[in-house]
Amino acid sequence: MKEKEYILRTSNLSKSYHGSKVLEDVSIALEPGKIYGLIGQNGAGKTTLMRVITGLIFPEEGSLELFGQSGSGLPEERKRIGSMIEYPSIIPYITARENLTYYKTLRGIPSKILEDELLALVGLKDTGKKLPKNFSLGMKQRLGIAISLIGNPEFLILDEPVNGLDPLGVIEIRELILRLCEERHMTVLISSHNLPELYQMATDYIIIHRGKIKKAITLKELEESCKHHILIGCRETEKLAGVIEMQLHTANYKVMPDKTLKLYDYLDDREFVAKTLIDNGIVTTNFTVQGDTLENYFISVIGGEQDV
Numbered sequence: 001m002k003e004k005e006y007i008l009r010t011s012n013l014s015k016s017y018h019g020s021k022v023l024e025d026v027s028i029a030l031e032p033g034k035i036y037g038l039i040g041q042n043g044a045g046k047t048t049l050m051r052v053i054t055g056l057i058f059p060e061e062g063s064l065e066l067f068g069q070s071g072s073g074l075p076e077e078r079k080r081i082g083s084m085i086e087y088p089s090i091i092p093y094i095t096a097r098e099n100l101t102y103y104k105t106l107r108g109i110p111s112k113i114l115e116d117e118l119l120a121l122v123g124l125k126d127t128g129k130k131l132p133k134n135f136s137l138g139m140k141q142r143l144g145i146a147i148s149l150i151g152n153p154e155f156l157i158l159d160e161p162v163n164g165l166d167p168l169g170v171i172e173i174r175e176l177i178l179r180l181c182e183e184r185h186m187t188v189l190i191s192s193h194n195l196p197e198l199y200q201m202a203t204d205y206i207i208i209h210r211g212k213i214k215k216a217i218t219l220k221e222l223e224e225s226c227k228h229h230i231l232i233g234c235r236e237t238e239k240l241a242g243v244i245e246m247q248l249h250t251a252n253y254k255v256m257p258d259k260t261l262k263l264y265d266y267l268d269d270r271e272f273v274a275k276t277l278i279d280n281g282i283v284t285t286n287f288t289v290q291g292d293t294l295e296n297y298f299i300s301v302i303g304g305e306q307d308v
C-alpha cells in the first residue's frame with residue numbers, strides 16, 4: 001500500500017517564552033489539497049506555531065517535516081510555502097502593483113505578467129494609483145495574500161486573514177481561498193480565533209488551546225457533532241438499533257464508537273421514543289437532546305476554560 005503523503009507533519013513540538021510553555025507537544029499532520037482551520041482564542045499559540053513552521057523561530061523540542069523532508073532539508077522545502085503571518089507586509093505608500101513588483105524583484109522572479117495575474121486573482125486589478133494606506137481592511141488582506149502568492153506556493157499559511165473583516169469581507173476571503181485551492185491545488189493553513197468565521201472555508205479544523213492541540217476534526221465530523229439529535233445510551237445497542245428501525249421506522253441514526261446511539265429523527269416527539277423503548281424492554285442509561293452551535297462546540301472542546 002502506498003504511504004500517505006503529508007505536506008506538513010509535526011511531532012511533539014514545544015516552545016516556551018520566559019519559562020512558560022506557549023506550544024506543548026504539538027503533533028499535527030496536514031494532507032495535500034485540504035484547507036485546515038487552526039482555531040484558538042487570543043494567545044492560544046496559533047501565530048507561534050505558524051512561525052515555527054515557516055522557520056521564523058525554532059522549537060525547543062519536537063520535530064518538523066515539510067513535504068517529507070526534515071532537518072537540513074527544511075530550508076529548501078520552505079521555499080514552497082507562501083505566508084502572511086500577523087500583518088500583511090504591505091508598503092503603504094506605493095501602489096498595489098508596485099508592492100508586488102517590489103516583492104517579486106526581492107525574490108528574483110522574472111515574470112512580466114505576475115503583477116497582473118495576482119491583482120486579478122485577488123480582485124485588485126482596478127486599484128490603479130490608489131495607495132494601500134487608503135485601502136479597506138479587506139483590500140489590505142487581499143493584497144497581503146497576493147504578496148504571499150508571489151512564489152507560486154504549494155502550501156499557503158495565513159494568520160487571521162479575516163480578523164476584523166465585516167461579513168462581506170469574510171465571504172470575499174473565503175471565496176478567494178476556495179478558488180486558490182481549486183485552481184492552484186494548494187494546501188492551506190489558516191488561523192482564526194473564531195470557529196464560525198472559518199466554517200465552510202476549511203475542510204478540516206484543528207483546535208488549539210493554551211499551546212495544546214485539543215481536537216483535529218473534519219468538516220463532516222464537525223457538522224455531525226453540531227447536528228441536533230437524541231443521544232441514547234444503553235447496554236444493548238444492537239437491540240436498541242433494531243427497535244428504532246422496526247418500531248420507529250427510521251434509519252436516521254448513528255452508533256458511536258462508545259456504543260451510544262445518536263437518533264436524528266423524532267426530536268419533537270421524544271415522549272413517543274421513550275415510550276417505544278420502554279415498551280420494547282430497552283433500559284436506557286442516557287436519553288438527552290444534544291447538538292451545538294459552532295461556538296458552543298468550540299467552548300466544549302476547550303473545556304469552557306476562560307483566558308485569564
Ligand SMILES: Nc1ncnc2c1ncn2[C@@H]1O[C@H](COP(=O)(O)OP(=O)(O)OP(=O)(O)O)[C@@H](O)[C@H]1O
Nearest residue numbers: 017018022040041042043044045046047048049193
Ligand atoms: N516573542 C514573544 N515573547 C514573549 N511571549 C510571546 C512572544 N510571542 C508570543 N508570546 C506569547 O505566547 C503566547 C501565544 O502567542 P501567539 O501570538 O502564538 O498566540 P495566538 O494564538 O496567535 O494569539 P492571537 O490571536 O492573539 O494572535 C501568548 O501568551 C503571547 O503573549
